[in-house]
Amino acid sequence: MDVPVVYTIRGCHACVKLLEKWDADGIQYEERRADLSQSVLDEARRHGSLVPIVVWPDGRVEQGFGDTLGCFI
C-alpha cells in the first residue's frame, strides 16, 4: 500500500470536503465506501469511530476532517 486508504460515507460533509481537497491537490488515494458494504464498515470501525478515516502508508490513522468532528459510524 503506497497511497492512503480513506474510509468514507458519501453523505458525510467532512468526507466530501476531504476528497474535494485531495482531488484539488492531486493526492492519490484509495477510497473505501463504508456506506455501501457492511464488511467495509466493519473494517473502518477497526480503525476508528469517525469518518473520514485515513490510514496512511506508514500505518498512522487520522479521523475526521475540517471544522466538524465528522460522522460517527
Add this chain to the structure above:
Amino acid sequence: MPLSTSVVTPARFAQGLSYAEFLAQSPINHDKFEHYYQHPVLTEADIAFFRKASALPHGPRKLLVIAEAWCGDVYREVPTAVRIAEAAGLELRIFLRDQNPDIMDEFLSNEGKSRAIPIFAFYTGDMQYITHFTERSATAHVELSAAIADAKTQLGLPQSAGFDTLAGPQRQALLSILVPRLQPLTDNWRREAVMEIRRSLSTALHCSNTGDADRA
C-alpha cells in the same frame, strides 16, 4: 409549516418507506438497528402519553422520519420512533435524506446550515404539521460539548481551539479521549430524546405531559 407550502402532502407521505423497507434497502447496520429496537427506552408512562396524544382530535396520526442508515444518531434513535409509532398506532414513513432534499429543506437546523438527522416529524391524519425532533436531545448536545471541553483541558489545549485548527496529532489525541467517554452516555441520550419529544408534543397539542386524560 402549513400544508399549503409544504412538499409533505398525503400523497408524498405515502411514498415513504416502511421500517422494514428501510432496513431492506440498507446494506449496513442491521445489527445496530436491531440492537436498539430490542433495547427500547420507552417506559409505560411514555407509552400512555403517546397513546393519549394520538387519541386527541388534533393529535398525531402520522410520523415522518428522515434518515440515512449509516448515521450513528439514526441507528440509535430511529428504533425509538418505531416503538412510539407502534405504541400509539401512528403511520410511520421513512424518507432517505439524500434522495429527498426538498423534504429535508423543511427541517434544516443550525440556522438553516445543517441537514442533521434523524428528523421525526409528527402530523395529524390530514397532514397538518404538529412538531418535530432533530438529531439528538439538547442534553446530548450539552454533554457532547462538555466532553469536548474536558478533553481539551486534559490535553492542555485552549478551549477556543477549533477542530480544524488543531494539528493532526492533537486532533487524534482529542478523539482518543473523547470517543470512549461518549458511548456510556448514549442510553441517557435516548431517554432524553423521548422526554424532549414528549415535551414538544405536549406543548404543541396543549395537553399535559402525562399519560393521564386531561380535564376539559
